[in-house]
Amino acid sequence: MNIKDHMKYFMEPKSIAMIGVPRNTGRLSFNYLENLLEYGYSGKIFPVNPSAKEILGVKCYPTLKDIPYNIDLALIATPRDTVLGVVKECAEKRVKAVAIVTQGFSEFNKEGKALEEEMVRIIRESGGRLLGPNTIGVANAFRNVTTSFARPELKRLPIGVILQTGSFFPGTQKFLLAGKGIDLGNTSDIDFSDCLEYFGDDPETKVIALYVEGIDDGRKFMNVARRVSKKKPILALKTGRSESGLKATLSHTGHMASNDQVYDAVFKQSGIIRVQDFEEQNDLAQAFSCLQPMRGKGLGIVTMSGSGGVLAADACQDNGLQVADLRQDTRAKIQAMSLPWTTISNPVDIWPAVFSETNTDMSEKYIQVSETILKLVAKDPTVHGILFIAGIFNKKDEIDPTEIIFHYSNLFHKKPIVCVFLGRNPAIIDKVNETGKTVVLPSYERGVRVLGRLHQYAKNSKSLSR
């Protein structure tokens, strides 16, 4: 079977068996059956537990063999010594997709590694595929699927994540929000390439994010990644940059990573964008979900903060962008709107224009000036993207730039716009993010970084297509 089709048994299963479901439910029970039910999964669910007749009203089966239906996905979370037996039952039942949660295999010792290889062999021979062990499994917000023992926080976002960790499920404070996720665990069988094949063709996924501790088959990975990255941006976070990181990796998923520079080269040649941390990955995943690539390195900075403009200009250098050298006619038009003693250059400070007439309503004036300047700057051929530093202030002095963003986007969607706002006003930030026409970043540097990567992707795509 085609790997793309096979992956659907993991990601879009019609039936799920859960072997080793705990009887405890409720607060802090970490019960995956409960999570799956709460998540609203509409396929068939078969809990396996020899000492329970039912859990949460769902009929239990003493063993896998007793289930009178075909199983697409089986989740195994029984004690370590019993796992091999359950794997054999899965093979007999021709389960298509098997995920093993249990720990203590190749990440622990040689005996565990041998056992792991044995299990892969058994499943593959029966026509199935194995995810893990040492995995939290899969989640798919579009089909209400989750095998996670921690309650996942997913949204139907066009972001697919492939990780050698389960910690994306509960999420850190500002962790990667995704629509679909796969935890590879020890990556004994199903690997990054297999998942990339799936996400590459998946119409519900626009951006792919990887958390990599180690890749075993580099050649296969590069072939697939090169092909997929032309269609969809791939954002990779790779650990083991340091000796301590490598050591920690080894005891986490059993990966003995090679020289970090090798990964750098692999990512580069595959058109993959390497990120520094989850924060950057999250920023970029959001941005690539809704913004076009930036087709040149000229950045227009429209700002209500002088220091914001200065810091953004500095950040251009770190991110492969240039502060666009605006054309004379663009500058003259903005000058004509502004206080006479000002000189207009990029970054463009909006205050001299806002303050040029003091008798109009400040809010209207601010909105109108911002919009006019944004359009003038975006029309300039030296500009390929915009950083918009706007004051939204607090609730009492609220300014709402949502409509500006809509208008801008209708006219200039090929010149991506990223926002940084001054003011603590979460409602406005959410509203602007929800337009799907821009992303709001919390700092100038992170705003410019996102634009730099939007440009890098445009460059990558060009060079890969040659």
Added chain:
Amino acid sequence: MNIKDHMKYFMEPKSIAMIGVPRNTGRLSFNYLENLLEYGYSGKIFPVNPSAKEILGVKCYPTLKDIPYNIDLALIATPRDTVLGVVKECAEKRVKAVAIVTQGFSEFNKEGKALEEEMVRIIRESGGRLLGPNTIGVANAFRNVTTSFARPELKRLPIGVILQTGSFFPGTQKFLLAGKGIDLGNTSDIDFSDCLEYFGDDPETKVIALYVEGIDDGRKFMNVARRVSKKKPILALKTGRSESGLKATLSHTGHMASNDQVYDAVFKQSGIIRVQDFEEQNDLAQAFSCLQPMRGKGLGIVTMSGSGGVLAADACQDNGLQVADLRQDTRAKIQAMSLPWTTISNPVDIWPAVFSETNTDMSEKYIQVSETILKLVAKDPTVHGILFIAGIFNKKDEIDPTEIIFHYSNLFHKKPIVCVFLGRNPAIIDKVNETGKTVVLPSYERGVRVLGRLHQYAKNSKSLSR
């Protein structure tokens, strides 16, 4: 007069005159008189506006001369051509502290620069000092003082900021929160050194943050900074790292900054910690407000996320820390609590101990295990600080580590602890931050970075004291 005492006229004025108060009030009026009144300032306020009898119920005076009281602080926000005249009136009235909001001086052209120098001369001769021009002025949450035209968001935090920008007043999404702030504007008279003298002796300030576009008197600055940084950490954000940044700086506050490496050297020799952006400055200001310096480079990482441990270990290398090589007896004690097949090393994963007995209440077990492991790790002499990566999950599965932090801090306050939490649970994050015993950071990398700087400060203090 001693500069420290003089600065009190700016920061703790008993009377404030505001020359050029707008008559518009309410939403988006940017009226500093209104802001000052709302802020609850209890000193005397004298608005000056020749065409209003009163504004917001406060009696107005046609000119400064008509005010029958001594003025500590005068704020000038009249049109550019009138400023020199008002400055002369301030000198005649022997106003101690003069702040000029109006723009269009040395940051604009040579004539503006000459005018600026003239104003400084006039004020200095009368015994006063000048802040700005092109400044938003001062704010002091401890005395309910603000001269800002944007409503400031300040808290009584032991953080003092000295900036060549006014944008800290409204605040970006996660901008520097401070207790006291001074915007130097064009820095024609009052400069970084003067403000450092004030904050260095100010009992309400524990940490000082700078936003620097340019420093004119490097020698004076280094002398003061070297002295102050021994008592209180100084965190500097310096712009103009790039050519574009330098150009933008010039048109913002008129500073023609010199080679960026010169600043690097100045900061280093003064014991100042240089930060990359406002986000880092904010993280560090919070951390230094409540945590002790880290007296060695050994970091203990106690984690409920394997990948979190790996990423934190990688981040150690970037931040001058080492993943502590825990002693055999420490590891043996943790091993004894854990599942038999696990090997214990740093980063210390807490799950093997949490899961070693499955029949206890998970929440209690989790808390108890975390606390025991934290103490064992902190007792180890190879450990000088802790990164605690804990699951707080979401509201339904909430785990509250507040008490763990209190207990830890009572025993080990000399080994600073920084937290990163898995789970989107703002209430718990606020609660833990409010203990004043730790800071919660949103990513592993930012957590380790904070600890790295806590160690850097300990090293700096040692070398400066030699």
